[in-house]
Structures are given as C-alpha cells and as structure tokens.
Amino acid sequence: MTLTLLAAFVVLLLGSLGLANQGLDKIPRFQHSMEIVGGKLCVFGGKSTSTGVGLSDFLLDYRCVDVTKSISQASPKWKSQSSASRFAMPPLAQQSSVYDRANHIIVPYGGQTPDTFSKANHLAVFCTKFEAWGASNIVDNDPRRYLHTAVLQVASGDMIIFGGASDATTNHQDNGRWLNVNRMVLDQPRHGIHAAGRGVGDEANIAVGTIITDNGDDTPAAINKIVQHSSVLVNDTQMVVLGGNVYDSVANKAVNLLFDSVHIYDVDRMKWSTKNCTGDIPPPRSAFSASLHDSSIYIYGGVNVTGWSQLFGDLYKLDTDTWKWSKLPIPNAPAPRYAHQMKTLGHYLVVTHGYINTGKDTYSGDKDIYFYNLDRQTFVSSYSPSGIAKSELDTQWI
Structure with a gap:
C-alpha cells in the first residue's frame, strides 16, 4: 500500500482555466520547506514578514524555479503551481518535509498552524506526479510538534522524526518536548521488507501513517x-x-549545544553513539540549515537563542570520515539569517529565503535565493545545471 491522493481532477481543472505556471514576483519568506522535484526547486509554506500566528501570517503558496536551466540569482523565474497553492494546501510554518521519490510524494510533518486552525482528519500530502495537494490515508492523530527534524530512509521508506516542541499552534499540546526517536511508515511493502532484514520482527502489515x-x-x-x-x-x-x-529547567532558559561533538543515531540498530570533533569548531547556534555533499555535512547560518540578536552568516564543513570541522570562505555572502533552507545540488549549495535583520533591528523574511559554488568556494551570481547528474536534478523519471 502507498499513499493515495485524489488530486488529478484539480490539476486538470486548473489547466483548463489557464491558471498554472504563472510568473511570480519575489516575496519574503522564512520557516518554509524546500524540495528538489522533477527538475524544479520548490518552496512552500512558512511566513513572509511577521512571526504571528494569524491565518494571514502564513503563506499558502507553492512555487518553483526550473533547475534544469541557468538561473540568475537576482532575477530567478519563479513559477506558480496554482494547483498546489490554492487547493488543500495546509497553512504551516516551521514544519519538516521529506520527499519520497519512489512514491512521488512530499510529506510535510508537524509545524505551527494558525491560531484558529483545527486539525484535519488526515495529513495533507503533495503528489509530485499530479502537482497537487490531497488528503492522504495517514490519520492525523499524533500530537503535533514543531522545531523538530525529519529525514527519509530510502531503503525502508520510513520518515525518521526526532526532537521538537509543542505550543498552542500545534493542536494545543502545550509545553511538551519530544524525547524519543519516532518513525512514520510511508510505504508498507518497503517498511516490512526492511524491518525483517534488520531483525525487528514481523512488521509487514503495519499501516501507512503508523x-x-x-x-x-x-x-x-x-x-x-x-x-x-x-x-x-x-x-x-x-x-x-x-x-x-x-531547555535548562533550573536556569529557566534555552541552552545552545556545542559543535565539538555530534550525536549519531543508527536508524537500523536503534543505537546512539557520539563522535568528538576537531578543527574549526563552529560557534553554537540554532535554526540553521545543514546539507550533505559526498561525505561532508555543510552548515550555514543560524541564530544564538540567548537573546536572539546574534545571527550567523558563516559556512562550515564537517568531514564525516575524520569528524573535522573546516570554516569555508564566503565571498559575496548574503546577510546573516536563520529559519532558511539549504539543499545540495551538484557542486552548489542552494540557500532559499530566511529571517534577516533588514536594518535598525527590524526583521523580516528574505525574498531571494542564493548559490554557493563548492568548487570555487564563493557565492555566485548565477547557477548553471552543467555537469549535474539527472539523479540530483530528479529528472531521471522524465
């Protein structure tokens, strides 16, 4: 069993009305999601200028830029996916998302919702085949969270969820923080086969969404x-x-974690380990972005939650073979930021949006996209798909 969506009719209707793929002006955005799907880099959800939780503070907007073509950093050609933006799209910010290529689905999980929002019966999932949102067969019965992470294990089709907190916007699960690692089944056959292979018993019949x-x-x-x-x-x-x-309950404040060590969870063996790190240790931070390229993890941006006034605009690389940090040069870097997104695409790190100081301690979302060339070690004014594999562009299906 895989996730089922009833969205094709919506796409056909919008196509007949000529609403799909409209050109769009750039808009500020932060606390959003980003995925690379079918040769397009797509962003959705989040907020624009305010950190409020009214419905008008959330962006009901799904837009993409074609990464099979060259892109100017100053004037990217964003296209509206009207079928994705106007029908069944959940109002979310600070959510996680994973993209399961095998089933052509993007699954957002958790996140803040508007203060008047009622939890739906089923999670809304985006079908990349029909380019539309629809109700899945995942029953939305778990307490919501935000400020967490989720990654997709390709072999099992499981979404691995860790950490996070809750507040009044996450279905009123106030003041909770999550301790254990959870996994959501997104593909019943893959999960069952992989679970049997790692010796956790017969899980062949566990329902999608569990x-x-x-x-x-x-x-x-x-x-x-x-x-x-x-x-x-x-x-x-x-x-x-x-x-x-x-959270330090004695001091009654949030405490930043250091980067002189990292914790590693083996998702098959369900065991934790710790690696001590050397090199140029990054200053502690939260709400930064991280992405994998070859065997190295890159982190960019973030904020010091002690006071929230120190924003970071630096870039570090962690070699997972040696566990050594390196600070990278950042010529032509944009403003420091947090609550942004970053993905690896070939020899580029692609950074979208984020929360920035626009001057005189006024903060807003950033409207731009940025490209860091890993070969040249600099932010560049344009992107080219030359030399990037189809598997990375996600065009092997096309």
Whole structure:
C-alpha cells in the first residue's frame, strides 16, 4: 500500500482555466520547506514578514524555479503551481518535509498552524506526479510538534522524526518536548521488507501513517528534548544530529549545544553513539540549515537563542570520515539569517529565503535565493545545471 491522493481532477481543472505556471514576483519568506522535484526547486509554506500566528501570517503558496536551466540569482523565474497553492494546501510554518521519490510524494510533518486552525482528519500530502495537494490515508492523530527534524530512509521508506516542541499552534499540546526517536511508515511493502532484514520482527502489515516509537537506546542526556537542531542522514543509516538547544529547567532558559561533538543515531540498530570533533569548531547556534555533499555535512547560518540578536552568516564543513570541522570562505555572502533552507545540488549549495535583520533591528523574511559554488568556494551570481547528474536534478523519471 502507498499513499493515495485524489488530486488529478484539480490539476486538470486548473489547466483548463489557464491558471498554472504563472510568473511570480519575489516575496519574503522564512520557516518554509524546500524540495528538489522533477527538475524544479520548490518552496512552500512558512511566513513572509511577521512571526504571528494569524491565518494571514502564513503563506499558502507553492512555487518553483526550473533547475534544469541557468538561473540568475537576482532575477530567478519563479513559477506558480496554482494547483498546489490554492487547493488543500495546509497553512504551516516551521514544519519538516521529506520527499519520497519512489512514491512521488512530499510529506510535510508537524509545524505551527494558525491560531484558529483545527486539525484535519488526515495529513495533507503533495503528489509530485499530479502537482497537487490531497488528503492522504495517514490519520492525523499524533500530537503535533514543531522545531523538530525529519529525514527519509530510502531503503525502508520510513520518515525518521526526532526532537521538537509543542505550543498552542500545534493542536494545543502545550509545553511538551519530544524525547524519543519516532518513525512514520510511508510505504508498507518497503517498511516490512526492511524491518525483517534488520531483525525487528514481523512488521509487514503495519499501516501507512503508523508512527512507531523506537525501543532501542535511550536518547543521550545531552540532547534530551532538543529543538531547532539539524539532522542529516549519512549512508541511509546514520542520522547525525547537530546543534540546536535544550531547555535548562533550573536556569529557566534555552541552552545552545556545542559543535565539538555530534550525536549519531543508527536508524537500523536503534543505537546512539557520539563522535568528538576537531578543527574549526563552529560557534553554537540554532535554526540553521545543514546539507550533505559526498561525505561532508555543510552548515550555514543560524541564530544564538540567548537573546536572539546574534545571527550567523558563516559556512562550515564537517568531514564525516575524520569528524573535522573546516570554516569555508564566503565571498559575496548574503546577510546573516536563520529559519532558511539549504539543499545540495551538484557542486552548489542552494540557500532559499530566511529571517534577516533588514536594518535598525527590524526583521523580516528574505525574498531571494542564493548559490554557493563548492568548487570555487564563493557565492555566485548565477547557477548553471552543467555537469549535474539527472539523479540530483530528479529528472531521471522524465
């Protein structure tokens, strides 16, 4: 069984009305999601200028830029996916998302919702084949969270969820923080076969959408109830957890975690380990972005949650073979930011939007997209798809 969507009719209707693929002006955005799908880099959800939780503060907008063609950083040709923006799109910010290529679906999970929003019966899932949102067969019965991470294990089709907190916007689960690693089944056959292979028993008939709490190692005390961290899955088995903050109940404040060590969760064996890091250790931060390229993890931006006034615009690389940090040069760098997104695409790091200081301690979302050339080690004014594999552009299906 795989996720089912009833969205094709919506797409056909919009196509007949001539509403799809309209050109769009750039708009500020932060706390959003980003995925590379079918030769397009797509962003959705988040907020524009305000951190409020009224419906008007949320962006009901799904837009894409064609990454099979060259892109000017100053004037990217964003196209509206009207079928994705206007029908069944959930109002979310600070959500996670994963893209399961095998089933042609983007699954957002958790996130803040408007203060008047009622939880739907089923999670809204985006079908990349029909380019539309629709109700899935995942029953939305788990308490919502935000400030968490989610990664997709390709072999099992499981979404691995870790950390996060809750507030009044997450269906009124107030003041909770999540401790254990959970996994959501997105593909019943893949999950069952992989579970049997790793010796956890007969899970062939577990329904799509089921959330399983792992029963392996306890979460290490240092990252107990972590939020605003990043998680990167290396070799489809090792979830590397970096940065973020935990709550100090004695001092009654958030405490930044250091980057002199990282915690690693083996998603198959359900065991935690720790690696001590050397080199140019990044300053502690939260709400930054992280992405994997070859065997290295890159982190960019973030904020110091002690006061929230120190924004970062630096870039670091962690070699997962040696666990050594390196600080990279950043010529032509944009403004420091947090609550942005970053993906690796060939020899580029692609950064979208984020929350920035626009001057005189006034903050807003950024409207731009940025390209860091890993070969040249600089932010560049244009992007070219030359030399980027179809598998990275996600065009092998086309």
